[in-house]
Amino acid sequence: MWDVRYMVMKQYDVSFLKKVSNLKSIISYLKRMIQSIIFILVAGAALGYAGFQFMKIRRNILLGKDEPTERDTAKAWQNVAFVAFGQKKMFKRWIPAILHLFIYVAFLATQIELIEIFIDGVFGVHRFFAPYLGVLYTGIISFIEILSVLAFVGTVIFLIRRNLLKVPRFHKIEMKGWPTLDGNLILFFEILLLIGIFSMNGADTVLQKLDPAHYPDTGNLAVSSWLGPALFGGLSEGTLVLIERFGWWLHIIMVFVFLNYLPKSKHLHILLAFPNTFYANQNEKAEVENMPEIMNEVKGMMGLVEMDESAMEAELPEFGANDVFTLSWQNILAAYTCTECGRCTSVCPANTTEKKLSPRKIMMDIRDRAEEIGQNLDSGNPEFIREDARGEGVTLTKENYDDGKSLFDYISREEIHACTTCMACVEACPVLISPLDPIVKLRRYEVLTESAGPSDWLPMYNSIENGASAWQIPDDRDKWAKEAIASNE
Amino acid sequence: MAEFAAEGRRPEILFWVGCAGSYDARAQKIMVAFAKILNEVGIEFAILGNEEGCTGDPARRAGNEFVFQMSALQNIEVLNGYEVQKIVAACPHCFNTLKNEYPALGGNYDVMHHTQLLQQLINEGRLKLQGGGAFEGKKITYHDSCYLGRGNDVYEAPRAVLEALDNELVEMKRSRTKGLCCGAGGAQMFKEEEDGSHRINVERVREVVDTGATILAANCPFCTIMMNDGLKAEEKEEEIMIYDLAELIVNNNQW
Numbered sequence: 001m002w003d004v005r006y007m008v009m010k011q012y013d014v015s016f017l018k019k020v021s022n023l024k025s026i027i028s029y030l031k032r033m034i035q036s037i038i039f040i041l042v043a044g045a046a047l048g049y050a051g052f053q054f055m056k057i058r059r060n061i062l063l064g065k066d067e068p069t070e071r072d073t074a075k076a077w078q079n080v081a082f083v084a085f086g087q088k089k090m091f092k093r094w095i096p097a098i099l100h101l102f103i104y105v106a107f108l109a110t111q112i113e114l115i116e117i118f119i120d121g122v123f124g125v126h127r128f129f130a131p132y133l134g135v136l137y138t139g140i141i142s143f144i145e146i147l148s149v150l151a152f153v154g155t156v157i158f159l160i161r162r163n164l165l166k167v168p169r170f171h172k173i174e175m176k177g178w179p180t181l182d183g184n185l186i187l188f189f190e191i192l193l194l195i196g197i198f199s200m201n202g203a204d205t206v207l208q209k210l211d212p213a214h215y216p217d218t219g220n221l222a223v224s225s226w227l228g229p230a231l232f233g234g235l236s237e238g239t240l241v242l243i244e245r246f247g248w249w250l251h252i253i254m255v256f257v258f259l260n261y262l263p264k265s266k267h268l269h270i271l272l273a274f275p276n277t278f279y280a281n282q283n284e285k286a287e288v289e290n291m292p293e294i295m296n297e298v299k300g301m302m303g304l305v306e307m308d309e310s311a312m313e314a315e316l317p318e319f320g321a322n323d324v325f326t327l328s329w330q331n332i333l334a335a336y337t338c339t340e341c342g343r344c345t346s347v348c349p350a351n352t353t354e355k356k357l358s359p360r361k362i363m364m365d366i367r368d369r370a371e372e373i374g375q376n377l378d379s380g381n382p383e384f385i386r387e388d389a390r391g392e393g394v395t396l397t398k399e400n401y402d403d404g405k406s407l408f409d410y411i412s413r414e415e416i417h418a419c420t421t422c423m424a425c426v427e428a429c430p431v432l433i434s435p436l437d438p439i440v441k442l443r444r445y446e447v448l449t450e451s452a453g454p455s456d457w458l459p460m461y462n463s464i465e466n467g468a469s470a471w472q473i474p475d476d477r478d479k480w481a482k483e484a485i486a487s488n489e
Numbered sequence: 490m491a492e493f494a495a496e497g498r499r500p501e502i503l504f505w506v507g508c509a510g511s512y513d514a515r516a517q518k519i520m521v522a523f524a525k526i527l528n529e530v531g532i533e534f535a536i537l538g539n540e541e542g543c544t545g546d547p548a549r550r551a552g553n554e555f556v557f558q559m560s561a562l563q564n565i566e567v568l569n570g571y572e573v574q575k576i577v578a579a580c581p582h583c584f585n586t587l588k589n590e591y592p593a594l595g596g597n598y599d600v601m602h603h604t605q606l607l608q609q610l611i612n613e614g615r616l617k618l619q620g621g622g623a624f625e626g627k628k629i630t631y632h633d634s635c636y637l638g639r640g641n642d643v644y645e646a647p648r649a650v651l652e653a654l655d656n657e658l659v660e661m662k663r664s665r666t667k668g669l670c671c672g673a674g675g676a677q678m679f680k681e682e683e684d685g686s687h688r689i690n691v692e693r694v695r696e697v698v699d700t701g702a703t704i705l706a707a708n709c710p711f712c713t714i715m716m717n718d719g720l721k722a723e724e725k726e727e728e729i730m731i732y733d734l735a736e737l738i739v740n741n742n743q744w
């Protein structure tokens with residue numbers, strides 16, 4: 001058994017002063033101090049840069065409009081708990097759901113381990129929790145080890161599925177280039193992470209026998225207790241120490257790399273799935289959001305309410321959306337949350353019959369456009385200031401931004417015209433994204449602001465407006481009933 | 490409705506017919522069938538006739554909110570004028586708009602889809618289905634409309650009605666939450682489909698054919714029209730008949 005007090009003293013090196021005379025311990029102390037300093041610098045830089053990137057994403061999301069929607073908070077939390085945390089909608093397909101669950105739980109479990117890695121890294125101690133937690137420690141680390149292996153199995157199967165099996169939804173045109181690389185890169189991260197974890201734990205288990213004073217007993221770890229001796233048994237203590245340090249650093253560096261890679265990746269959903277399910281629309285899927293501005297104007301025209309004169313005189317506002325500025329920030333949050341899984345596209349009737357529309361592409365386009373605007377805003381280039389707003393001392397802001405482009409440069413008219421508003425995409429999405437919502441907004445912009453849109457629809461509008469029917473037919477609306485009664489008599 | 494109002498009476502329920510039901514020859518038959526059922530079970534109902542207008546569903550989904558609001562607000566004026574409380578619609582698009590979208594405009598009603606009312610009538614024993622009907626034991630498949638199914642989560646009521654008809658229900662590959670659209674929604678009914686490999690109704694009809702069913706049951710006049718066209722395109726109109734649930738009941742009971 002370990003003398004806990006001795007261990008703690010050892011870890012904090014309060015005994016250091018007594019040993020100053022000993023050259024070896026000075027060197028060892030310096031080594032650890034340098035490691036601590038390097039760790040603090042690396043961690044600071046990694047966290048700082050990640051934070052910087054996440055603030056940009058937040059800024060990009062908030063380029064969207066604030067759309068006041070009623071939300072039942074209890075239901076919102078329920079969605080977070082079941083859909084984001086519990087992955088309820090993934091379980092429509094069992095096999096991918098379980099493999100995905102391995103990766104996801106491994107991700108969550110690794111967060112616990114990170115706490116220790118940070119303490120060890122900053123204070124130059126080793127496996128800080130091991131002596132305190134005892135069996136529990138063995139349990140937690142074993143759990144993480146098993147999950148890491150399962151996550152690895154999951155990732156490999158997913159990669160085979162993605163690259164070798166011809167699952168059509170992974171090979172649509174919007175997946176060319178970065179999206180496919182993005183889906184594959186995660187394997188390399190996963191492999192490196194795994195090498196890190198097991199060289200760290202494996203070498204450690206061997207070292208525990210050789211130098212118990214510095215390497216506290218972790219108990220029998222599920223994987224490393226046999227993998228360690230098998231791989232590293234018989235190596236010199238010096239080599240083992242190096243392998244252990246290599247693994248430890250590789251592990252934490254992979255975590256930092258991943259954190260900084262997230263903002264560019266579809267894997268951002270592991271964080272944004274939580275807010276996105278919270279802010280998801282809670283209405284019946286078939287309910288299209290009302291436009292009170294237009295309702296009030298029509299009510300005014302019909303004499304149902306007093307006309308608001310000031311509103312009448314104001315410049316005709318823009319209706320619908322043609323860019324991220326006119327979408328809601330929830331739409332943009334959804335775009336950043338999109339996992340690019342293509343479940344929506346694989347059930348879309350338009351896409352199934354090879355129309356240009358792909359609901360996944362709609363979400364990816366919104367994200368790309370938001371990124372483009374974000375980068376232009378960062379550049380501060382006055383060329384992006386709306387012409388009539390340019391002038392001495394005027395700086396580029398989202399209010400005066402105009403790069404001469406819009407979302408319609410990404411999404412063609414043909415795409416939005418192909419939608420049957422069938423809600424299959426909304427139903428299919430595992431993270432409660434509605435690709436239909438931006439599609440309707442784009443249609444609204446086209447019809448209401450541009451007075452454009454499919455000419456086939458004009459007769460329908462006219463006959464609803466003039467004849468109160470979707471078809472222009474001069475008959476009485478109850479002709480069928482009169483005829484039926486007549487034929488019965 | 491005007492006649493009831495003139496007599497100072499109020500019908501049990503307002504039957505909302507919709508544009509397809511009013512003007513499309515195929516859909517009119519569904520409306521006649523449903524009206525017959527209501528008569529047979531003795532439900533006092535009214536229709537609005539020329540006072541009914543398009544709910545605005547296709548205009549709203551095409552993006553034309555102005556036209557939607559004009560039509561919807563006019564309808565709400567009429568409905569509120571008659572103090573209508575209960576509405577049954579034989580079209581899931583009308584049903585959805587009346588139920589989910591009119592409240593935000595000031596129209597609050599208790600709205601049912603006709604398959605829901607049919608299920609209720611069967612459960613209450615008011616609507617009795619004759620045994621040994623024309624469909625007993627026949628292979629039948631059911632097409633979930635988007636606006637009743639996914640849009641409003643009504644999957645069981647129509648199936649319960651089919652079960653009461655005592656026939657063998659075979660589900661299509663894509664059904665319930667995964668049901669494939671007929672291609673009419675989102676105002677597609679009123680325009681040509683965009684370019685693609687084939688039409689959506691054809692895709693769906695192929696699935697119907699795969700089930701081996703001889704009868705296709707639907708709950709939506711638009712689906713009925715679309716699927717009928719699809720059957721013709723695939724030259725299956727002789728082998729597979731499409732009926733609305735209301736028509737199945739009327740045929741079964743030989744009313």
Ligand code: SF4
Nearest residue numbers: 348419420422423425
């Ligand atoms: S709602 Fe539109 S985009 Fe979504 S699945 Fe249906 S047709 Fe495709």
Ligand code: SF4
Nearest residue numbers: 338339341342344429
């Ligand atoms: S919108 Fe949803 S279903 Fe579609 S690709 Fe993104 S995450 Fe998947």
